[in-house]
Amino acid sequence: MFLHDNESPHARPASTQRLNDSFGRAISYLRLSVTDRCNFRCVYCMAEKMTFLPHAEVLRLEELDRLCSIFVGLGVKKIRLTGGEPLVRRGVMTLFQSLARRLRAGELEEATLTTNGSQLSRFADELAACGVRRVNVSLDTLDSADFASISRHGTVSGVLAGIDAADRAGLKVKINAVAQRGLTENCAVPLVRWAHARGYDLTFIELMPLGDVVGAWSGRFMPLSELRASLSEQLTLLPTPYRSGGPARYWRIDETGGRVGFITPMTHSFCESCNRVRVTCSGRMYLCLGQDAAVDLGELLRASQDDGVVAAAIRAAVAAKPKGHSFGAPESGARRKAPRSISVTGG
Numbered sequence: 001m002f003l004h005d006n007e008s009p010h011a012r013p014a015s016t017q018r019l020n021d022s023f024g025r026a027i028s029y030l031r032l033s034v035t036d037r038c039n040f041r042c043v044y045c046m047a048e049k050m051t052f053l054p055h056a057e058v059l060r061l062e063e064l065d066r067l068c069s070i071f072v073g074l075g076v077k078k079i080r081l082t083g084g085e086p087l088v089r090r091g092v093m094t095l096f097q098s099l100a101r102r103l104r105a106g107e108l109e110e111a112t113l114t115t116n117g118s119q120l121s122r123f124a125d126e127l128a129a130c131g132v133r134r135v136n137v138s139l140d141t142l143d144s145a146d147f148a149s150i151s152r153h154g155t156v157s158g159v160l161a162g163i164d165a166a167d168r169a170g171l172k173v174k175i176n177a178v179a180q181r182g183l184t185e186n187c188a189v190p191l192v193r194w195a196h197a198r199g200y201d202l203t204f205i206e207l208m209p210l211g212d213v214v215g216a217w218s219g220r221f222m223p224l225s226e227l228r229a230s231l232s233e234q235l236t237l238l239p240t241p242y243r244s245g246g247p248a249r250y251w252r253i254d255e256t257g258g259r260v261g262f263i264t265p266m267t268h269s270f271c272e273s274c275n276r277v278r279v280t281c282s283g284r285m286y287l288c289l290g291q292d293a294a295v296d297l298g299e300l301l302r303a304s305q306d307d308g309v310v311a312a313a314i315r316a317a318v319a320a321k322p323k324g325h326s327f328g329a330p331e332s333g334a335r336r337k338a339p340r341s342i343s344v345t346g347g
Contacts, residue, residue: 019074019314021287021321029078029245029276030071034064034092036281038085040116041152042138044178044207044220048152057282059298061091065098067279067297070307072102074314077109078245080136084281087119093126100130114138114176118154120162124169134172137163140180141187142194150183167198174244175202181222188227189234196258203248203261208290224262231260247273265290271323285314287321 019027035058041048059067068079079099086092102108110133117137120127127135139159141147147156166173175195177184188204195202207221228251231237236254243250248261271288278286283298295317300310 019076019318021318023272023321023323025272025274025321026075027275027277027318027321028076029080030068030076031080031082031276031278032064032068033082033084033279033281034061034086034095035084035089037088038083038116039088039118040085040154042116043150043152044180053282057298059281059283059301061089061095063283063298063301064281065095066307067283067301067310068095068099068102070310070314072107073307074311079108079111081111081113083114085116085119086113087115087123093123093130096127096130096132103131112136115162116151116154117159117162117166121158121165124162124165124171128169128171132171134174135166136174136176137166138176138178139163139191140177141183142190143187146183146187150180173198173200175200177202177204178207179204179222179224179227180207180220182220184222184227185230188231192231192235192253192258192260193256196253196256199258201244201250201259201261203263205263206266208265210289221266223267224264225267228262245275274321277318277321285317287317291322293320293322 021027037052038046040046041050071079081092081095083089096111099108099111103111111130112132112134113127114136115138117139120135120137137159139156140150142156144156147154147159163173175191177188177191179188184204192202204224204227206224228237235256237251237260238254240250240252240259242252242259244261246263247265248263250259250261252259274288278289279297280286283296283301284294285297286294295313297310297313300313304310
């Protein structure tokens, strides 16, 4: 059972200053993976036969809650739970319930999640009751055959049913789609029209060379400049100053009135405005999705009941946060492979 509002056996770190890196970027956003497991095996995210972490290495939900508390004490205002698929983690709603108390107390501005949507039919109402106001749903295509081919284990009908449940619960939905050559050229416009008809923003993301799927990366990679040009042949894209607080740059579609975002980690770095860190379900904190350096907060959590020890490690690591990723420009031919899959680091 998690602790209630002001109960704690741990020494809380004082939040005397913002969590800043050496480049002056304020770190206010934590993306926390609660599991490396998923009920899908999307081709750009996981190998079909995955070896997952032993359960003993995965932090207990109480430990993840303690870690969230430490980050909040250091000034983090937004926490996004990720995976794998976060909603397949048994008991995960207890963590959302704990975050809800922080939302009510004003310690946290937002708790949200990124999901494949397959479990939203079960959990949308509970998420809304816990103060979650919006969710990002990964959906690359509306075509059932293409979806089955990409996800290997999923159905588009199950995701759409989950999105319907999110709507009924009052959750604001944003759709994320990974741009993939051979797929996105044909499905992008229908996806845009469908999303905007339902009032959803849609964001396209460039494919990154992460994990065991890197071998197929060059054949699947599609620069978003190419996609934007393709969309412009059928739709009118108008620049907009709108920002969501993340790395997406948005355009308004004149024909639909909706917004389309583009996240371009490979062709146009947005690292100068990075405000986030990622922590895996085993407690490893990565300062950058495209860098290997990490600090093992999980080991520190389990070795000490003093939150100040963990907080000091976070501060020291953030001070060493790199200026940007090192994937290499696609046109350079420098295909730097990050050894961990996106499902390990957290989406």
